[in-house]
Amino acid sequence: MSRTFKRAVFGVSILLVALVFLGGMGPSRVRADSQPDGAYPEMEVYSEVLKKVQTDYVSDPNMNKVTVGALHGLLESLDPDSSYLTPEEYKAYKQQGNEGTAQVGLNISKRYGYATVVSVEPGSPAEKQQIQDGDIVEAIEGHSTREMSLVMIRLLLQGKPGTSVSISLVRPRKAEPDKIALTRAAASTPPLGETQYESSSILYLKPAVLSKERVNEIASRLKAMQKNGNKKVLLDLRDVAEGDEEQGVRLANFFLESGTIATLSGQKYTYEAFNADTSKFITGAPLVVLVNHGTSGPGEIVAAAVLDNKRGDVVGDRTFGEGSVQKTMELPDGAALILSVAKYASPLGKKIQDEAVTPNIVVAASQDNDDQSGEAKAPKPDDQLTKALDVLKQKSA
Numbered sequence: 001m002s003r004t005f006k007r008a009v010f011g012v013s014i015l016l017v018a019l020v021f022l023g024g025m026g027p028s029r030v031r032a033d034s035q036p037d038g039a040y041p042e043m044e045v046y047s048e049v050l051k052k053v054q055t056d057y058v059s060d061p062n063m064n065k066v067t068v069g070a071l072h073g074l075l076e077s078l079d080p081d082s083s084y085l086t087p088e089e090y091k092a093y094k095q096q097g098n099e100g101t102a103q104v105g106l107n108i109s110k111r112y113g114y115a116t117v118v119s120v121e122p123g124s125p126a127e128k129q130q131i132q133d134g135d136i137v138e139a140i141e142g143h144s145t146r147e148m149s150l151v152m153i154r155l156l157l158q159g160k161p162g163t164s165v166s167i168s169l170v171r172p173r174k175a176e177p178d179k180i181a182l183t184r185a186a187a188s189t190p191p192l193g194e195t196q197y198e199s200s201s202i203l204y205l206k207p208a209v210l211s212k213e214r215v216n217e218i219a220s221r222l223k224a225m226q227k228n229g230n231k232k233v234l235l236d237l238r239d240v241a242e243g244d245e246e247q248g249v250r251l252a253n254f255f256l257e258s259g260t261i262a263t264l265s266g267q268k269y270t271y272e273a274f275n276a277d278t279s280k281f282i283t284g285a286p287l288v289v290l291v292n293h294g295t296s297g298p299g300e301i302v303a304a305a306v307l308d309n310k311r312g313d314v315v316g317d318r319t320f321g322e323g324s325v326q327k328t329m330e331l332p333d334g335a336a337l338i339l340s341v342a343k344y345a346s347p348l349g350k351k352i353q354d355e356a357v358t359p360n361i362v363v364a365a366s367q368d369n370d371d372q373s374g375e376a377k378a379p380k381p382d383d384q385l386t387k388a389l390d391v392l393k394q395k396s397a
Helices: 003-022 040-056 063-076 087-094 150-157 212-224 245-253 298-308 383-393
Strands: 083-085 106-111 114-120 136-140 164-170 178-183 193-197 202-206 232-236 260-265 272-275 287-291 313-316 324-330 336-345
Touching: 040 063, 063 083, 063 336, 083 087, 083 150, 087 150, 106 150, 136 150, 202 212, 202 383, 212 245, 232 383, 245 260, 245 298, 260 298, 287 298, 287 383, 298 313, 313 383
Parallel strands: 202 232, 232 287, 287 313
Antiparallel strands: 083 336, 106 114, 114 136, 136 164, 164 178, 193 202, 260 272, 260 336, 324 336
């Protein structure tokens, strides 16, 4: 075998050994039938495949590129948040922010192999280009997102304020991708949305993000609601994908006096249950939570807790499905693994990242018509909001 091929096999083998070790499968673990346990038999398969590629492929392959592609595929086959970073990618990852942190307003994950829009931030460059939840970012600056790790996709979308980035966007019901240039802008979080419905008896809150500061604002509104004549709560978590899971747990606790809010567990991660703290409970008012495909992470924790504890109704579309904890592991050659080591689950034990959250009252989002006349369109009806208000009206205060 050539030196190039030996290095390729060695690189894959090192990664597999690391993953096997992290999974708790040491060399001494052998099944009763004396066959090697875990991934060890697969190493021979990897070696054989690489050998066939090198000797039988139509042309002499770049084995370094083949190996890197195999490592990317290996990690991403686990889940969208697990990634392999080459030494160059890991260096760029560690330096992120040095060139500016302006954004285009896209919350991105990976689905179907490509970058997928989870949600679009209000007022952002992406919203102005009418990018919507579920659109596929096929390429960034001409490079396919299928060949990129999630962390590098997110890194490429950010940069200095005023600079631009070009993307190829696949939209539903369109045969050809749209080529779009987005100008990066400093991120600005919309204020807490607040509206009174039904003669101020219903307090409507739309947080946009579940940061500590925003959850503090919600707590203040909930504590003051009775003084303002509010008797019921409508919490709109549609397109809420930013924030952290800790704040999702905290927000859910405002409505739960007892019971489990969520759990967190992994193969080597100590099981953790997040139970409602009576001292953090704020209101037992009738509650409806609105969700859609753009509800992700901390917003899903709130919706799942409300649903599984039968604390209120959840109205809208199935959520995105995001809720895991990652650990970064540096490799000897300067590369790195970003590996999911634990996942959040609902009170009834459903892994949020695997199953998402399905509302008990499913209402599809209202669709834009496809009128291309250029005339101003009337605002589309919000069927999900209308249904949520109808459900709340029927609840006794």
